[in-house]
Amino acid sequence: MIVGHNIAKYRKLKDIKAHDMAELLGMKEATYTKYERGETAITVDFVQKVAGVLKADPFILLSASPGHFFENITNSPVVIHGSSTYQTTNEQHTTMMLKLMENIVAVNERMATILERKG
Secondary structure (H helix, E strand, O other), X not given: OHHHHHHHHHHHHOOOOHHHHHHHHOOOHHHHHHHXXXXXXXXXXXXXXXXXXXXXXXXXXXXXXXXXXXXXXXXXXXXXXXOEEEEOOOXXXXXXXXXXXXXXXXXXXXXXXXXXXXX
């Protein structure tokens, strides 16, 4: 739900309407807004596609927590909290984090398969 909220905030910061965002992603607006509201599970692949459309660092969409405001200033991802600004990632860090998340998803899928076989 937090990731969907982050995506919605970032989309609004970029002044993109949900309808336009859905169109850019090749889906219906109703389908897209379910992701933003947390009604549809968000995958790493979806985050990567959204980040590509928004020209944003996917890690920012995944990691900003409630109470944090984030934006893209001169193509450099930052997190702003109160009056402090922090550089959060670089390209190598983002790539490593995405691979880690993909591995975690794969492990979870394998664990679910094992549990289904036992149950």
